[in-house]
Amino acid sequence: MPTHRAVTTRSRPTREPAHRADVKRRSFLGLLVAAPVLVTAAEIGRQTVFDSVPEASALAVPSPPQPAEVYDLLDVIRDSARPTANLITVKVNRDGTVSFALPRSENGQGIITSTQMIIAEEMNLDPDQVEVTLADARPELVFNQLTGGSSTTFSTYTPIRVAAALAQGRLLGAAANELDQDISVLTSRQGLITGPNGKSLPFGDLTTKAAAPVTEAANVVLKDREKFTVIGKNRTKSDALAMVTGRKKFTTDLKIPDALPTVICRAPDLNGYPRSVGNLEAIRAMPGVTDVVEVGNGVAVRARTYGQCVDAVNAVEARWAAGTVAGEDDESVLRKLRRGELPLAVPKGVGTTLESDTVFYFRSNSSLETNCAIADVRANSATIWGPSKSPIAAQNEIAKKLGIAQNAVTFHVMEGGGSFGRKLFFDAALEAAEVSQAMGKPVKLMWTRSDDSRQGRVHPMATTRIRANVTADAVASFEIRHTSVATETNPGLSEAITATAQKAPGGNLTVSESIWETTQVTPYNVGASTRLLSEVDMRFNTSSMRNIYSPDVATARELMVDRIAAQMGKDPYEFRSEFTKLERWKKVVDRAAQEGDWGKSMAEGTAQGIGMHVEYKGVACAVVELDCRPETVNRKIRQARTGPRVTRVTYVVDVGLVINPRGVRAQMMGGINDALAMTLTSSLHLTDGHFVEASWDNYFYTRQWNTPPEMNIIVVDDSDAPEPGGVGEFGVAATCGAIACAYARATGEQPTYFPLDHKDPLPFTPYPTSPPVPPSPTNGLETTF
Amino acid sequence: MPNHTFQLNGESVTVEVEDDVRLLWVLRDLLGVTGPKYGCGINVCKACTSHINGKAFNPCSVPVGAIQPNDQVTTIEGLADTAPGDGLHPMQDAWIANDVAQCGYCQPGQIMAAVAKVRQCRAEGREVDDEAIEELRNICRCGTYNRIREAIKAGAENM
Numbered sequence: 001m002p003t004h005r006a007v008t009t010r011s012r013p014t015r016e017p018a019h020r021a022d023v024k025r026r027s028f029l030g031l032l033v034a035a036p037v038l039v040t041a042a043e044i045g046r047q048t049v050f051d052s053v054p055e056a057s058a059l060a061v062p063s064p065p066q067p068a069e070v071y072d073l074l075d076v077i078r079d080s081a082r083p084t085a086n087l088i089t090v091k092v093n094r095d096g097t098v099s100f101a102l103p104r105s106e107n108g109q110g111i112i113t114s115t116q117m118i119i120a121e122e123m124n125l126d127p128d129q130v131e132v133t134l135a136d137a138r139p140e141l142v143f144n145q146l147t148g149g150s151s152t153t154f155s156t157y158t159p160i161r162v163a164a165a166l167a168q169g170r171l172l173g174a175a176a177n178e179l180d181q182d183i184s185v186l187t188s189r190q191g192l193i194t195g196p197n198g199k200s201l202p203f204g205d206l207t208t209k210a211a212a213p214v215t216e217a218a219n220v221v222l223k224d225r226e227k228f229t230v231i232g233k234n235r236t237k238s239d240a241l242a243m244v245t246g247r248k249k250f251t252t253d254l255k256i257p258d259a260l261p262t263v264i265c266r267a268p269d270l271n272g273y274p275r276s277v278g279n280l281e282a283i284r285a286m287p288g289v290t291d292v293v294e295v296g297n298g299v300a301v302r303a304r305t306y307g308q309c310v311d312a313v314n315a316v317e318a319r320w321a322a323g324t325v326a327g328e329d330d331e332s333v334l335r336k337l338r339r340g341e342l343p344l345a346v347p348k349g350v351g352t353t354l355e356s357d358t359v360f361y362f363r364s365n366s367s368l369e370t371n372c373a374i375a376d377v378r379a380n381s382a383t384i385w386g387p388s389k390s391p392i393a394a395q396n397e398i399a400k401k402l403g404i405a406q407n408a409v410t411f412h413v414m415e416g417g418g419s420f421g422r423k424l425f426f427d428a429a430l431e432a433a434e435v436s437q438a439m440g441k442p443v444k445l446m447w448t449r450s451d452d453s454r455q456g457r458v459h460p461m462a463t464t465r466i467r468a469n470v471t472a473d474a475v476a477s478f479e480i481r482h483t484s485v486a487t488e489t490n491p492g493l494s495e496a497i498t499a500t501a502q503k504a505p506g507g508n509l510t511v512s513e514s515i516w517e518t519t520q521v522t523p524y525n526v527g528a529s530t531r532l533l534s535e536v537d538m539r540f541n542t543s544s545m546r547n548i549y550s551p552d553v554a555t556a557r558e559l560m561v562d563r564i565a566a567q568m569g570k571d572p573y574e575f576r577s578e579f580t581k582l583e584r585w586k587k588v589v590d591r592a593a594q595e596g597d598w599g600k601s602m603a604e605g606t607a608q609g610i611g612m613h614v615e616y617k618g619v620a621c622a623v624v625e626l627d628c629r630p631e632t633v634n635r636k637i638r639q640a641r642t643g644p645r646v647t648r649v650t651y652v653v654d655v656g657l658v659i660n661p662r663g664v665r666a667q668m669m670g671g672i673n674d675a676l677a678m679t680l681t682s683s684l685h686l687t688d689g690h691f692v693e694a695s696w697d698n699y700f701y702t703r704q705w706n707t708p709p710e711m712n713i714i715v716v717d718d719s720d721a722p723e724p725g726g727v728g729e730f731g732v733a734a735t736c737g738a739i740a741c742a743y744a745r746a747t748g749e750q751p752t753y754f755p756l757d758h759k760d761p762l763p764f765t766p767y768p769t770s771p772p773v774p775p776s777p778t779n780g781l782e783t784t785f
Numbered sequence: 786m787p788n789h790t791f792q793l794n795g796e797s798v799t800v801e802v803e804d805d806v807r808l809l810w811v812l813r814d815l816l817g818v819t820g821p822k823y824g825c826g827i828n829v830c831k832a833c834t835s836h837i838n839g840k841a842f843n844p845c846s847v848p849v850g851a852i853q854p855n856d857q858v859t860t861i862e863g864l865a866d867t868a869p870g871d872g873l874h875p876m877q878d879a880w881i882a883n884d885v886a887q888c889g890y891c892q893p894g895q896i897m898a899a900v901a902k903v904r905q906c907r908a909e910g911r912e913v914d915d916e917a918i919e920e921l922r923n924i925c926r927c928g929t930y931n932r933i934r935e936a937i938k939a940g941a942e943n944m
Contacts, residue, residue, distance in 0.1 A: 244880045417889070697829040781847055783846075
């Protein structure tokens with residue numbers, strides 16, 4: 001096994017603006033769509049799948065490029081969306097506004113606002129003049145209506161620009177005709193096209209004249225990046241006013257005629273189901289109750305208010321079948337994971353061998369809005385309202401469940417109250433359809449918080465094992481074996497990935513393997529570098545949570561990197577700066593160390609930690625300060641986890657082209673607070689076949705008393721990457737690594753499981769599993785302030 | 786079924802419902818006032834935080850029968866009317882200026898709690914500082930806490 005030395009002096013050519021010029025000069029093909037008003041669409045299916053790649057592979061580096069450096073999950077999702085991208089249309093309305101139905105799911109990540117900005121930029125509008133809505137499920141889009149893996153802007157940026165630029169060109173052409181002026185002397189601003197004589201025409205007056213009589217293709221050149229006036233500027237979310245006034249409508253806020261509150265009584269066990277119900281008639285007679293039916297997952301109650309649903313649910317007397325993990329607990333699941341672990345390939349003994357074995361317990365991806373959906377199922381049709389990141393798959397599954405045609409199901413995609421991966425699935429929509437059909441009435445189905453926490457989807461338990469062989473001044477090998485409870489992949493996501501990733505280098509992988517291979521990068525020159533995933537299917541309800549594997553793998557990896565640095569007598573920052581593979585990555589590490597005052601004097605019991613991560617076409621580095629002093633760790637707050645406190649975070653991220661810096665910082669802030677939860681306070685405990693945690697007083701997501709008092713997020717604004725990368729999940733992994741390393745440095749202990757408090761005594765008495773819903777208190781007037 | 790009368794966002798409302806139904810459901814399911822959100826139903830997530838007679842409370846944990854006819858209940862929908870002038874409440878303005886909300890689901894409760902916390906600090910002669918803000922228990926699963934802190938301090942200056 002050859003030993004690889006880190007490259008310390010770099011002579012690689014810098015990426016010149018010439019590369020950008022190539023991009024901007026390229027003309028794109030768009031479509032003029034035959035319609036009474038101007039409608040344009042993008043057509044970029046002609047690009048080959050692999051034309052945009054290797055910024056890494058051309059470089060001679062000690063660790064060969066890993067698949068994700070060349071072709072990552074964002075490429076997979078974008079390429080799966082390409083053949084249908086021409087169906088995404090920009091429409092100029094007669095009132096002068098421009099509208100666009102975004103085939104993606106907004107759950108707070110700010111993509112409606114950034115899409116407004118992208119269209120406004122090409123058409124010289126104010127973003128407020130662009131109306132962006134979420135598209136209903138459109139099966140003809142196939143893979144192009146999926147929100148996941150932080151892929152939205154990366155995959156929609158160019159098609160949307162092409163359609164908008166084409167519309168702008170058509171409007172200018174129509175105006176030139178009307179004003180009898182050459183197109184080159186016209187200016188377009190804020191929806192008004194003005195000639196040199198001062199005469200102007202609004203978009204609304206031009207749209208009919210600019211409309212295409214027949215659908216035809218047209219070439220278009222996009223605006224130069226240097227001329228951007230909207231993209232790259234801070235913009236407040238377009239729904240900020242609606243959100244602070246309570247006017248923003250979520251699914252359960254909708255008033256759909258006769259869609260009364262509906263709740264399902266669920267089994268004590270995870271995924272249990274009713275064998276028999278003894279008191280259906282008594283339940284039907286309870287106050288407010290209109291309907292009670294037995295369905296697959298439990299007993300559904302429809303009532304005048306949710307409070308009365310819950311009272312009725314808690315009164316159900318049922319015999320329950322055992323669940324899918326009956327009798328299991330954390331330790332029994334861990335034993336099964338151990339049996340699925342893959343061997344490490346490189347033998348010990350090349351230099352010094354360092355090994356680590358880290359366990360990551362189950363975590364809940366429950367958002368604040370619980371699973372919910374409205375369903376109105378009729379004899380041969382169904383209408384569904386709900387948040388969904390994969391509405392086409394939802395529509396398909398619902399149609400199958402109801403025994404009707406897919407096109408008989410209308411799925412209205414609602415904005416969600418958070419997702420974090422949960423809404424890749426549509427559990428509530430499927431149930432609402434089933435219940436509405438069984439009752440013959442519309443229902444507004446909502447999961448209670450305890451259902452959402454105990455029966456809802458979870459981030460899988462996993463182990464990460466790493467072996468590194470280290471010589472005096474280099475790393476010979478770095479091997480990662482990640483073994484996880486199987487992550488269920490959503491039908492929509494898995495079809496998109498299998499249809500495309502098989503064409504990628506080393507294709508023909510399973511869905512999980514594809515996601516693993518296309519997301520995992522060890523960003524250092526560490527010799528023979530391997531990363532393997534094995535999954536053990538144990539019938540848990542799983543899904544991603546602001547990424548699937550990366551935050552856990554980064555935690556274990558960055559801890560090992562610190563140990564390697566120590567073995568070599570190097571400072572953690574200096575090692576990363578020296579051993580990271582690309583200049584673009586090194587710049588971010590150096591900037592983080594500088595902005596975060598790396599190496600400053602820290603009190604005993606406190607320490608800095610540094611972690612980096614490469615994914616989503618970008619690179620991030622976190623420097624954190626962690627306080628592990630007893631007076632901090634042991635501070636008492638009612639119904640809370642305290643423990644070590646992150647007092648300062650410096651986060652530098654290069655996401656490529658930045659659409660909305662304020663929005664990017666918001667996503668990083670959320671990711672950083674998730675990382676605190678992942679490493680320090682938030683986990684589910686499995687016992688006797690069910691999860692213990694039933695609500696936010698059991699499951700300790702980051703709160704005001706945990707969040708870092710100092711947080712400095714720096715978004716690189718001069719990235720040489722020509723396109724926007726992924727943002728939504730990018731705050732998590734690097735921060736997780738930095739916190740873990742800070743803990744090890746502050747305490748001198750190498751953590752072997754996460755979150756760090758998982759084995760501490762529970763600071764609460766668990767709620768019973770039967771009746772399933774903790775009753776609402778009645779003393780709310782005693783806790784006013 | 787008994788009738789219940791109380792003052793909601795400056796107007797008298799009467800609703801016919803059983804005494805023990807919690808006020809949150811009376812507001813949301815019967816009166817169609819959906820600013821207060823459900824996040825737990827047991828007074829821990831604070832997403833439904835509203836005001837009763839000017840103080841923060843959680844209607845998920847108050848039976849409607851405990852509300853008196855002259856009790857003033859204010860939800861996020863009525864907050865702006867409690868401040869001088871025609872515009873928003875200063876805390877709402879601060880929320881927009883700091884671009885706090887992401888999904889927005891918890892934010893009505895956050896804003897109502899923030900306003901009450903500032904009033905409480907004023908009444909007790911305390912600063913609206915990090916220590917006071919850390920007494921707020923409202924969960925934001927999007928993790929907007931740091932912008933919430935900035936917004937509360939900015940909003941307090943104009944209250």
